Amino acid sequence: MQELEISFVLNKKQYKLKVPSNITLLDVIREKLKLTGTKEGCGKGECGACTVLFNGRSANSCLILAPQADGAEIVTIEGLGDIDHIHPIQKAFVDEGAVQCGFCTPGMVMSSFYLLSKNPNPTDDEIREGLSGNLCRCTGYAKIIKAVEKASKELNAKN
Ligand code: FES
Numbered sequence: 786m787q788e789l790e791i792s793f794v795l796n797k798k799q800y801k802l803k804v805p806s807n808i809t810l811l812d813v814i815r816e817k818l819k820l821t822g823t824k825e826g827c828g829k830g831e832c833g834a835c836t837v838l839f840n841g842r843s844a845n846s847c848l849i850l851a852p853q854a855d856g857a858e859i860v861t862i863e864g865l866g867d868i869d870h871i872h873p874i875q876k877a878f879v880d881e882g883a884v885q886c887g888f889c890t891p892g893m894v895m896s897s898f899y900l901l902s903k904n905p906n907p908t909d910d911e912i913r914e915g916l917s918g919n920l921c922r923c924t925g926y927a928k929i930i931k932a933v934e935k936a937s938k939e940l941n942a943k944n
């Protein structure tokens with residue numbers, strides 16, 4: 786397979802990599818950069834486990850080919866916060882018990898971040914719609930909705 790050089794900014798850090806032209810951004814993130822917070826569920830755009838911010842919008846990284854990432858700005862869950870600098874959305878998910886197996890959580894948090902950046906005060910229905918591309922097999926969604934509501938309040942109180 787032909788290799789291409791691509792460069793992009795990920796989590797505010799500049800990268801230049803040689804990658805096979807047929808791999809996905811998800812593979813670049815997980816396999817090449819070893820950032821395993823972004824999960825691979827379905828691999829075909831149906832579960833949202835691989836959600837990242839791509840040029841400011843939430844996107845399924847399993848549907849983006851590596852060459853499309855050339856010149857892009859990308860944020861993964863690791864760029865949002867970590868154990869020492871937890872993001873209010875991550876904290877709200879923990880506080881509300883919205884994490885069970887945790888497999889869907891990074892994608893849920895990234896989609897929630899995008900939703901709240903566009904709509905800081907979403908209704909329950911708007912939260913459900915905003916997260917409609919993210920599947921969770923464990924929680925039944927109620928706690929996830931509560932977590933996003935809580936995060937919304939905390940973020941608004943800070944601003
Ligand atoms: S792994 Fe990308 S949407 Fe499921």
Ligand code: FES
Nearest residue numbers: 885886921922923
């Ligand atoms: S917490 Fe297990 S899939 Fe959502």
